[in-house]
Amino acid sequence: MKETNIDLMDELVADGVGILKELFNEEIKPLIQKRKEMEHKIANKEISEMHRMEQEV
């Protein structure tokens, strides 16, 4: 079978998506996880602050 440009594009997209998935799992997902943890921390801190202020009042 002679390869057309579309075949090549398909091959490249498949390669690219594979690499993208790998990168996503290795780099982006941990970042999202970290951000999630940070947000939780901030939220907890805000809640505890509010709770302290309520107590003071």
Next chain:
Amino acid sequence: MAKPTWEEILEIYDKSKDKLVKSGLQQAFAEDNRFYELDFKKDLNIPAEFSKDATVLPTARDRLDSLVDHTDISNARITVNKRKETGAELARLEMLEKFGLGLIHRVNVESDISPLRVSAKHYWLHGITWIKTVFDRDIWDKDKGLTLPIVVVAVNPINIVPDPYHNGRDYIFEVRKKLVYDAKRLPFKWKNPHELADDIEVEQIEYFDKDYRCILINREPVWDVDNGVVEHNYGFLPYTAIESGLGNVDVDNNPVKRYVGILRHMKGLLISQSSIYSMCDILTKLETMIGGYITGADASNIPKITQAYGKWWPMGEKDVKFNRWERNLAPREAYAHLAYITDLIDIHSAPKSMFGLGEEGVRSGADRRLVLAEAQSKLNYSKDSFANGWAQVLSKCAKLVKDVVPDNFTIWAKNSSNDFDVSINKEDFREPFNFYVEFSPISEEDEYRRHEDLLRMFNGGLYTKEHARGKLSDVDTKALEKQELKEMIKMSPAYIELLLQYFMPMLQQALMEAGLPPPMPIGMPGQQPQGGGTTGRPLTTNVPNRAQPGSMQEMLNQRQNTMGTNPRGQQGQGGGGNRSFGV
């Protein structure tokens, strides 16, 4: 061709052997071997009292090994004619190329010593090499296609008894001695009908023509089936002869004149060289540790005196006088003659430049290159003939796959220019098989010049990129074109956009799962502001886009600028040499 009986085969063998022995070919081969092994001290004719000091110079080995090394067997490049083919046919031919490459690679890595190297040595030593290609049923039964089921062996020409009238093109006998113990084992499992002791040597005669095969051990057939002569289905004679072309096909078709190795007509010179060297060497030794004689009335009454460094012997009142023998070194003419003989050997065999030594009177690089090219042209036919012979071997192996190997099998190669592991599909093996074998140049300089030349042809517009690539046998033009196209696609905005389409949903989903807000939309790739958004007159004039000093880009630019005015190309054009030294 009618099927021969084993008795007829034995009769033909005796006749062929008789003719071969009478021709003196085996004796000539044995002599070639004797000189290669430097076993000709007795021919030097050195007086008996000095014979232990005689030296056989290793010139014969050096010259022959130099030629073998120049029959470069590494980096084999295999191509098949696929100029007009496309589609499935192209894929089939590409697989044939891989088969050829893989076969040579496998026989090289899976042998104790590469059959190519062995055959190259036979080729230069005897002027002929015989390569045997057979299907190995035992390997096939054991591995079922995981191991290469084809055996490629370089058979020593002294073990071959060819048919006397067609030089082995009709039928061949391969003869070797083996112990009864070995004959009883694989592959032939000889039954030893006369119950000979295991340590007795018997003769094994293997007969092949293009249809039949017969093995005789101790002049009796090994196989019980088909009266000892079996049909092999190869469709060809599995022995390929490659001739060096150093001999001559004379009117009598005398094999001794036809199969000539590089040492055959150099023996006299080799003997002279070692003989004169030995005499000069012996005389120099004698004169360096020179002895003498003692005169005087007490000459016979002195104690034993030995020669020792810095030692003086007190003689008291004794009347003795020590006299040195008259000095008698080898004459200068002997050394001049030795040099002359060495030159004659160079002329006949391999010039100095072929084994890395400088030629006399060569001044510039271009001149040296010219001399080297002349030296190589002396052996060009033999080199080409060797590669063409191996192309024949590959064709025979391809026929084996087509007609004999029972099923598909895998083949692989891994070296600097090849890396593949493919399944060989039997159905794809169809004649004609037209392999072209090239053993890459031995010198990096040659390779560099070839690349440089092609680059200039391309830059000068004489060659297209595709044509220039086609000239390089280690370059897969189609694969490179595909890679280029891939690179272009990877750089295109459409491709990046496409990847983003996959990326964004993944990111959004991950964020959603984490309970985080979605990201800000990303701008379209390739929509960078034009002209930097400035209006009116710029603050500076156009700054030339130069690469940073010392950067890779700058080096590339410099290389580009010097292309076409290559200083190498001018080498040697001005006459060369430093005239003030009168060279």
